[in-house]
Amino acid sequence: MSFLDNLDVNGIKAQHDGYTPVEPRVVVASGGREYEMRGYVSAVMSKAGSDHRRIQAYRIHMDFYFGPGEGLESYKLLTLGDW
DSSP states (O other): OHHHHHOEETTEEOEEOOOEEEEEEEEEOTTSOEEEEEEEEEEEEEEEEEETTTTEEEEEEEEEEEOGGGOEEEEEEEEEEEO
């Protein structure tokens, strides 16, 4: 959590609700590697960028997936545009 709590990009902080435990299940990470997911953290950085030509603001959505021992197993980063 300290990574997200201290993440600051040009004054923009990540918003998150903390670690969410889930019932253990096997999932496939990008690249085809299987692992047992035990929980995740989702975070969003709103207004991370803009394109004034399209009247569009961008946000960054981050998902971090954890396995046994709460070790990081996989992650996903998306940049999304809002009109």
